[in-house]
Amino acid sequence: MSLDRSYQASFNENNQEFVIAGKLRPRNEAEIRPLAEALDAALGKVRGTFYLNVKRLARLNNVAFRVITNLVSQVCDKRSDLRVEVVTSSVMGWSTRKFLPLASRLPNVSVNEYDQDFYPGQSYLEEGGFIPILRAQTKLTWTHERHVLPRHGLRPGMAMADVCCGIGDFAVLVQKEFSPASIIALDHSRTSLDYARKVAADFGVSNIEYVYGDASEMILEDSQFDFVTCRHSLQVFDKPELILKELYRICKPGGRVYVTNEKNSHCLGEPRADSIQWTYNEVARLWADYKMDIELGPKSRRFLIDAGFEDIKMDSFMVTNLDGDPQGFADIIQSWENVYAGEMARDRGDSPEFVAKFRQGFQDHIYAALHPKGYAGWPIWAASGRKPL
Numbered sequence: 001m002s003l004d005r006s007y008q009a010s011f012n013e014n015n016q017e018f019v020i021a022g023k024l025r026p027r028n029e030a031e032i033r034p035l036a037e038a039l040d041a042a043l044g045k046v047r048g049t050f051y052l053n054v055k056r057l058a059r060l061n062n063v064a065f066r067v068i069t070n071l072v073s074q075v076c077d078k079r080s081d082l083r084v085e086v087v088t089s090s091v092m093g094w095s096t097r098k099f100l101p102l103a104s105r106l107p108n109v110s111v112n113e114y115d116q117d118f119y120p121g122q123s124y125l126e127e128g129g130f131i132p133i134l135r136a137q138t139k140l141t142w143t144h145e146r147h148v149l150p151r152h153g154l155r156p157g158m159a160m161a162d163v164c165c166g167i168g169d170f171a172v173l174v175q176k177e178f179s180p181a182s183i184i185a186l187d188h189s190r191t192s193l194d195y196a197r198k199v200a201a202d203f204g205v206s207n208i209e210y211v212y213g214d215a216s217e218m219i220l221e222d223s224q225f226d227f228v229t230c231r232h233s234l235q236v237f238d239k240p241e242l243i244l245k246e247l248y249r250i251c252k253p254g255g256r257v258y259v260t261n262e263k264n265s266h267c268l269g270e271p272r273a274d275s276i277q278w279t280y281n282e283v284a285r286l287w288a289d290y291k292m293d294i295e296l297g298p299k300s301r302r303f304l305i306d307a308g309f310e311d312i313k314m315d316s317f318m319v320t321n322l323d324g325d326p327q328g329f330a331d332i333i334q335s336w337e338n339v340y341a342g343e344m345a346r347d348r349g350d351s352p353e354f355v356a357k358f359r360q361g362f363q364d365h366i367y368a369a370l371h372p373k374g375y376a377g378w379p380i381w382a383a384s385g386r387k388p389l
């Protein structure tokens with residue numbers, strides 16, 4: 001049901017969920033009568049909990065707010081069996097503030113800001129602990145990706161989005177080397193976005209727009225980007241297919257979506273190969289315990305096909321200690337050790353003996369990277385697919 005060009009409303013009876021999205025700014029109550037009637041009818045069909053989903057509601061004026069809350073209040077007054085959960089988002093921070101008073105007035109109404117704590121690895125990725133990791137990684141992956149990206153279709157003048165942009169260094173490098181017409185870089189970490197804006201300012205880059213948002217529920221319009229990137233992020237979010245669906249949606253028909261992911265258990269090094277191998281097998285297990293799949297790299301092709309893309313291209317490359325200064329490689333490994341064998345292992349409750357052995361593998365990887373005859377590697381899969389015309 002589409003009731004107005006500026007907003008959409010729909011009811012899913014199976015989920016008992018009424019979704020309102022877009023901009024709801026009627027001049028008077030009569031203008032949103034169809035919405036009020038649909039909401040009233042939906043409330044009448046539900047037992048137990050009714051979900052009023054306003055996650056993607058970008059604007060809501062007082063006229064519409066009054067209509068919705070009056071209706072909910074009336075129904076709740078009559079039906080003490082009914083619970084109404086208003087699902088808001090931190091991306092639309094105002095919506096939580098606006099609906100909270102309704103919850104304090106009515107005992108059967110609650111407000112749930114869904115993206116407070118919405119994927120298991122979130123706190124590690126959003127609170128800044130990953131910043132040293134991301135900084136160290138992009139420096140070395142760029143030496144490969146700058147050659148890989150044109151094969152996947154990146155050209156000057158394109159409209160580009162970098163979804164789950166982290167600290168935004170990739171967007172800056174792309175801007176400098178490939179001169180896209182515009183870049184929108186989106187992430188759900190305010191700490192990383194603050195950092196990203198600072199990096200862009202330091203480099204004098206002004207045409208990257210950094211946006212706070214959830215990659216699995218973006219407030220970006222359909223079919224507007226020629227090239228959409230999402231690096232090392234399908235592997236951290238517990239429902240990668242939801243992010244891919246959104247990448248597909250915002251990509252223009254004929255445009256391409258490019259993703260990179262790892263398979264950490266294939267990290268390697270000589271000398272001390274066995275200890276290194278043991279630790280990276282454990283990294284994969286640790287991540288799986290947090291519902292993250294750091295083994296996703298080679299699965300990218302399947303994910304892209306299942307999301308509806310065609311003309312899949314796939315590359316893998318090995319970042320190594322020979323890509324430049326070996327210390328740059330060692331810095332990546334040290335940053336992994338700090339977070340994986342630090343807070344993540346601690347929060348999982350790992351024993352001191354386990355953590356010591358876990359740390360040793362990272363140190364051995366560093367040893368291999370800095371050894372005059374050593375070799376150390378970190379494999380990455382880059383994959384892209386075209387959205388059908």
Ligand SMILES: C[S@@+](CC[C@H](N)C(=O)[O-])C[C@H]1O[C@@H](n2cnc3c(N)ncnc32)[C@H](O)[C@@H]1O
Binds near residue numbers: 138189230232
């Ligand atoms: C491993 S980092 C990679 C960052 C960057 N693409 C890079 O390669 O350096 C993963 C990023 O995904 C972001 N992220 C994960 N799930 C997200 C979601 N649902 N919406 C937006 N950002 C998300 C995290 O905040 C984090 O910045």
